Amino acid sequence: MHILAVLPPDRWMEINLIDPLRRHYCDSLQIFHYPGGMGQLGSSDWRRTREQLNHELLSTARTLHSTGRLDLIFCVVYDDFLLVETARQLQQLAIPMVNYHVDMAFQWYRVIRTAPYFNVVAVAQRTNTDHLKRYAQHIHWMPMAANPHYYFRACNQAATYRHTVSFVGSFNPYRRALLADCVSHGIIPVIYGRGWTSSAPSPYTFSWDAYKVCHDLRYYAVPRWKAEGVESLLGPLRRKCARRHSFEPMRGADVQGPCEEKALSDIFAESQVNLGFSDTGWHSGTGIRASKNLQCRLRDFEVPMAGGFYLVQEAPDHAEYFRIGEEIVTWTEPREFIEKARYYIGHPDAADRVRYAGQKRVLEHHTWKHRFDRLFALIRT
Numbered sequence: 550m551h552i553l554a555v556l557p558p559d560r561w562m563e564i565n566l567i568d569p570l571r572r573h574y575c576d577s578l579q580i581f582h583y584p585g586g587m588g589q590l591g592s593s594d595w596r597r598t599r600e601q602l603n604h605e606l607l608s609t610a611r612t613l614h615s616t617g618r619l620d621l622i623f624c625v626v627y628d629d630f631l632l633v634e635t636a637r638q639l640q641q642l643a644i645p646m647v648n649y650h651v652d653m654a655f656q657w658y659r660v661i662r663t664a665p666y667f668n669v670v671a672v673a674q675r676t677n678t679d680h681l682k683r684y685a686q687h688i689h690w691m692p693m694a695a696n697p698h699y700y701f702r703a704c705n706q707a708a709t710y711r712h713t714v715s716f717v718g719s720f721n722p723y724r725r726a727l728l729a730d731c732v733s734h735g736i737i738p739v740i741y742g743r744g745w746t747s748s749a750p751s752p753y754t755f756s757w758d759a760y761k762v763c764h765d766l767r768y769y770a771v772p773r774w775k776a777e778g779v780e781s782l783l784g785p786l787r788r789k790c791a792r793r794h795s796f797e798p799m800r801g802a803d804v805q806g807p808c809e810e811k812a813l814s815d816i817f818a819e820s821q822v823n824l825g826f827s828d829t830g831w832h833s834g835t836g837i838r839a840s841k842n843l844q845c846r847l848r849d850f851e852v853p854m855a856g857g858f859y860l861v862q863e864a865p866d867h868a869e870y871f872r873i874g875e876e877i878v879t880w881t882e883p884r885e886f887i888e889k890a891r892y893y894i895g896h897p898d899a900a901d902r903v904r905y906a907g908q909k910r911v912l913e914h915h916t917w918k919h920r921f922d923r924l925f926a927l928i929r930t
């Protein structure tokens with residue numbers, strides 16, 4: 550198969566999407582990288598760059614098509630980069646086109662302008678799928694997964710662990726509040742990620758972009774209002790205003806800062822308990838508020854693939870992937886979170902049973918090859 554992949558140069562996409570495509574499916578794989586662009590619409594220089602990149606993308610696709618080296622266009626792209634006219638002209642090549650949407654919880658609407666031109670819009674979460682259906686030819690559920698070539702570690706019982714409790718992820722106030730609760734109960738987490746120290750600036754920032762605000766109102770205000778009602782306006786305003794709140798450095802935890810991607814599997818395997826948070830949440834001005842917009846993440850598959858015990862905040866799709874309590878352990882309330890962390894720290898044999906079963910489940914059902922096999926079977930029908 551000859552594939553043109555259109556996506557930003559993110560490391561997670563290289564590991565989880567590009568590597569499986571190369572290993573299992575491609576006679577040739579042409580990669581077209583583009584910068585994200587979601588926060589840059591206010592820049593006239595960026596908009597000119599976007600026009601040029603769209604022209605280059607169309608030229609690349611036409612050249613591949615004319616030489617018989619194009620069987621599929623696979624994208625991870627928002628309308629912020631892909632122009633409607635480019636999508637329309639790509640469709641005229643009569644080559645199957647797929648757009649993989651990986652943030653249905655918060656950005657479901659950012660593909661609605663170009664969605665009609667794709668044969669399939671694959672979605673990583675089922676949240677908001679009904680809202681997107683009216684714009685897309687076909688919606689295909691393609692959950693996150695794990696690449697065993699990067700994350701698998703033999704699941705052996707450890708006499709000692711490097712970490713008792715660990716968390717890998719960037720700063721947000723909801724996570725900070727729950728990790729601080731761990732500390733107050735005598736559980737000292739090791740934290741890897743951006744934004745937890747001054748030497749690794751937080752991605753949790755916000756600035757107003759008048760052009761982007763006007764752009765989003767023009768194209769997305771009505772669809773969002775029809776789908777979400779008043780929350781389509783109030784929710785973003787609450788989150789954006791909350792980002793003006795500053796936070797003191799995390800105290801009492803072992804904050805390590807960002808880690809290399811290649812170190813992740815060792816961290817997961819060598820932690821007695823790996824923590825996961827499915828809610829992003831925000832700061833309300835008087836305290837931390839849960840957003841109640843929960844989504845499954847890459848970590849939900851990477852941790853078990855590495856043979857790690859995983860204690861994660863339960864999201865709606867978790868029961869679709871795992872036997873809860875047997876292959877991963879979930880929690881719904883902060884008190885339950887602390888109680889379960891304490892229990893599995895004190896009962897390593899019980900944690901080991903979950904680790905073994907979780908890794909087996911991911912290897913047998915949740916690799917990226919499983920995901921692409923289903924997607925390509927759909928395209929062939």
